[in-house]
Amino acid sequence: MKYAYRKHVIKWFFLLPCLAYLIVMAIFPLTWSLRLSFTKWLATIMENPEWTGITNFRDILFKDPRFWSALWFTVRFVFLTVVIQLGIGLGLAHLLHNNFRGRNFFRVLFLIPMACPPIAVAFLWKMMLHPDIGIINTALQTIGLAKVKWTTSVVVAPFTIVMVDVWEWTPFMFLVLFAAFQALPVEIYDAAAVDGASNFQVFRKITFPLVAPIIVTIVLIRIIDAFKLFELIFGITSAGPANATEALSFYVYLTGIKWMNLGKGSAMSWIFLLIVLGISLILLSRLRKKI
Amino acid sequence: MYKRLIFVSLISFCLLLSTALVATGEKVDFTGRTIAVMVEGTHVPVVDAWKPLWERETGGKINVIVVPYAGLSDKLWIEFTSKTGTFDTAAIPSSWLGDVAGGGHVVELDPLFTKYGYPDWDDILPAIKVITRWAGKTVAFPYDGDNHMTYYRKDALEVPEYQEKFKQKYGYDYHLPPKDWTEVRDISEFFNGWDWDNDGEIEYGCAFIAQQKTQAMWEILNLVAQYATKAGPPSNTTSNIFFDADTMEPLCNTPGWIEAFTRLQELTKFAPPGLLGYGYAEFRYAYVSGIAALGFDWGDVGIMEQYPDEYGSKVKGKLGYGPLPGARKYWDHLNKKWVQEDHQVNFLNFGGWVWIIPKATKNVDMAYHWVTYITNPDRSLLDACGIHGYTGVNPYRKSHFDPGVLGLWERGGWDPNAAKGYQKAIVDILTDPYAVTDLRIPGGEKYYDALDTRLAGVLALTTTPEDACAALYDDWVRITDEYGKEDQQRYYRQSLGLE
Known part of the structure; x- marks a missing residue:
């Protein structure tokens, strides 16, 4: 009895730091921000928040077109980047799965973008994409092509953000898929070869089903991460031109931090969180069914 | 004791x-x-x-x-x-x-x-x-x-041959510095897209800060100050451009503001191709590198002009300075009519x-x-x-x-x-008792962010000035309500010195 009690205490003793950390760093901020989301708190001029019920949520969902346009941009961005990154990542992983001279060099090379801090990537690309003095437009002109308004056209700028994100995060897809390919059992491939399966058949019938669970996981990770798009917007376009690249997280930042509207900012964050959770759950259940 | x-x-x-x-x-x-x-x-x-x-x-x-x-x-x-x-x-x-x-x-x-x-x-x-x-x-x-001023290239605007050609084309002599935004428009068009300083490179008519979230809103306010009010002791009618001081109704949907947006939008046609990427730093470096005939900025360009090595200035000794251009009319928002009058308003941008x-x-x-x-x-x-x-x-x-x-x-x-x-250009503005000040009420950054956002649409040619001003009006009403209309009106009147 005494031993069981001691065991019980020790168990809690080891759990306690972790629980304390969770409560202080995750649960408390979440509940605090949930409470804030039902208040009006313009922290620049108000000492304390005032309870306003669901006003913030109603205003955001029904009276704030900017919220919807930011959400729409974010959804399009997430869809495009994740699809492109998955496609390229899959292709690269498949390519480098085969043995060829210099394979290790390319493996390291493809990982470099992911190792760079996102804000550094943003400023690097901002310089390279500058319409007048950027190296990319200079190169285009050198070969006789016209300058592209990478960051100053409302049509092109959203795709520029997609392009940079693809450059930065495709290596993540590649890395995980490459590891998955490496771990696949050789025997099945040998059997397929004996049966005379083509490369495409092997990929479709063997490789893809085997790595599908991994794909689900990394697609989800990337979706959640892509929804949090911030640094590229902050560093490259500042949400311009004409708010064409304003992501939801950037709008939340403006509302909550820049304008110190902490009540509305918190409400927006919660809506954002619920959207990401909802999309993740739907995707997870659908993909699971397909697997 | x-x-x-x-x-x-x-x-x-x-x-x-x-x-x-x-x-x-x-x-x-x-x-x-x-x-x-x-x-x-x-x-x-x-x-x-x-x-x-x-x-x-x-x-x-x-x-x-x-x-x-x-x-x-x-x-x-x-x-x-x-x-x-x-x-x-x-x-x-x-x-x-x-x-x-x-x-x-x-x-x-x-x-x-x-x-x-x-x-x-x-x-x-x-x-x-x-x-x-x-x-x-x-x-x-x-x-x-801090205040915006006009910069102009003396090696372009003071060349007699160019002045003669300009007169032939537009039928009048421009002033140095340009007297109003109509002259700015014509000068910008005239000097746009050719090598007027014979350095082997194409130059443009004008340049200014136009990138979103990098202080572009102060460029539009340069024009708004001319078309939405006239200089005078700050009151509801004079040296007042943001709100009706009696009702706190935004003035940003009045013809004076729309005129300002329309004119700035037109100027983008005579600006370098990368204009929408010009934050204040990009603009200043581009302007002192000699890219345009006219520029509108704070006094920083004048300082950077003096340093060819540090800032790549190619225009040392070639710049002229002046106050903001004025206008030939302004919108009287109380009587709801244009008043045809040559005038100029100084604005303390920033x-x-x-x-x-x-x-x-x-x-x-x-x-x-x-x-x-x-x-x-x-x-x-x-x-x-x-x-x-x-x-x-x-x-x-x-x-x-x-x-x-x-x-x-x-x-x-x-x-x-x-x-x-x-010095004269700056001191004339800073000693002007009727200079319009920035919007200095709670939520100022938010009002300006809305202005910046709507302006970006106009400069990118995705929105008409009329639509932008109407949307801005809604934005500003919403922000005013959020902060409390009565309080905001009191603060605004105080900022004008009316209370």
């Missing part, structure tokens, strides 16, 4: 002496104490120049917190809400005072001026005194004189950087001493005239314009005549 009187008098004398010493720059002893000074990157040369001297003279230490402009307000508001004393003084844009002072986050300075004194307060230009005050109280220290002391600091005396130390007439002149390079500080004291200190401007790289022209 006498002993007590003598004792009290002695103590009072010592206290008075110690406070006077803080202000007069006499010996003070801050040994063992440290203050944190927060500045945006541009002002680092100022801090670097005076920090060692101040530390040597006072025994105190300075911990410099450098933040980029984009992160400055974040840092500021985190401190104001958490009250942790992260910094003891900070240089901020005066246009933020609506929130900063309106929220009661900074130390009121009038009592400190009385207590410590202030070095040559009468030396501060009138417009700069205005921007340091909020709701009748002095809440910030003067540090910088107003200038100012130093504030947050309430949470425990080092008010040190912060006060530091700011008055670096902004005294002699030291501030060295920051403003170019001797310390590009510091972000433009002249703001009468003594900065004194003919007796022209030699220092020459040491700052200026040609004496150029310096005189530059």
Whole structure:
């Protein structure tokens, strides 16, 4: 009895730091921000928040077109980047799965973008994409092509953000898929070869089903991460031109931090969180069914 | 009895002496104490120049917190809400005072001026005194004189051959500097897309800040100031461009504002192709590299012009300076009609950087001493005239314009005549009692962000000026309601000096 009690205490003793950390760093901020989301708190001029019920949520969902346009941009961005990154990542992983001279060099090379801090990537690309003095437009002109308004056209700028994100995060897809390919059992491939399966058949019938669970996981990770798009917007376009690249997280930042509207900012964050959770759950259940 | 009187008098004398010493720059002893000074990157040369001297003279230490402009307000508001004393003084844009002072986050300075004194307060230009005050109280220290002005290339606009061709095409002689925005339009069109300075490269008509979230809204306000009001003692009808002071209804959907948007949109046709990527830094570097005939910016371009090596200036000695162009008409919002009248309105864009002391600091005396130390007439002149390079500080004291200190401007790289022209353009604006000030009410940044966003659509040609102004009107009504219409109206009237 005494031993069981001691065991019980020790168990809690080891759990306690972790629980304390969770409560202080995750649960408390979440509940605090949930409470804030039902208040009006313009922290620049108000000492304390005032309870306003669901006003913030109603205003955001029904009276704030900017919220919807930011959400729409974010959804399009997430869809495009994740699809492109998955496609390229899959292709690269498949390519480098085969043995060829210099394979290790390319493996390291493809990982470099992911190792760079996102804000550094943003400023690097901002310089390279500058319409007048950027190296990319200079190169285009050198070969006789016209300058592209990478960051100053409302049509092109959203795709520029997609392009940079693809450059930065495709290596993540590649890395995980490459590891998955490496771990696949050789025997099945040998059997397929004996049966005379083509490369495409092997990929479709063997490789893809085997790595599908991994794909689900990394697609989800990337979706959640892509929804949090911030640094590229902050560093490259500042949400311009004409708010064409304003992501939801950037709008939340403006509302909550820049304008110190902490009540509305918190409400927006919660809506954002619920959207990401909802999309993740739907995707997870659908993909699971397909697997 | 006498002993007590003598004792009290002695103590009072010592206290008075110690406070006077803080202000007069006499010996003070801050040994063992440290203050944190927060500045945006541009002002680092100022801090670097005076920090060692101040530390040597006072025994105190300075911990410099450098933040980029984009992160400055974040840092500021985190401190104001958490009250942790992260910094003891900070240089901020005066246009933020609506929130900063309106929220009661900074130390009121009038009592400190009385207590410590202030070095040559009468030396501060009138417009700069205005921007340091909020709701009748002095809440910030003067540090910088900021206003947009016109820059023009003398090697283009003063060439007789070009002037003759211009007259043939447009039927009139333009003024130097351009008198109104109609002349700006024509000059920009005329000098656009050809190599008028014979350097082998194509030049453009005009350039200005146009990138979203990089202060482009101040460019449109240059025009709004001309088309939405006329100069006069600030009232509902004169030197007032943002709201109807009697009803708090936004004026941004009036024909005066729409005219301003329309004209700025048209100017994009005569600007370099990368215009929408021009933040203030990009614009300044591009303009001093010689890309355009006309430019509209703060005094910083004039300083950068003097430094071919540091800033790649190819226009040293080639720039002319002037006030903002005026207009041939303005919209009378009370009588709802255009008034045809040649006029010009000065606008204190940004107003200038100012130093504030947050309430949470425990080092008010040190912060006060530091700011008055670096902004005294002699030291501030060295920051403003170019001797310390590009510091972000433009002249703001009468003594900065004194003919007796022209030699220092020459040491700052200026040609004496150029310096005189530059000084005149600035001093004319900063001594104008009717100059329009920035919007200085709570939520100022939010109002300006809405303006910036709508303007971006117009400059990118995705929105018409009419639609942009209508949408901006809705934005501003929403923001006003959010902050409370009555309070905002009271603050706005106070900012105009009507209450």
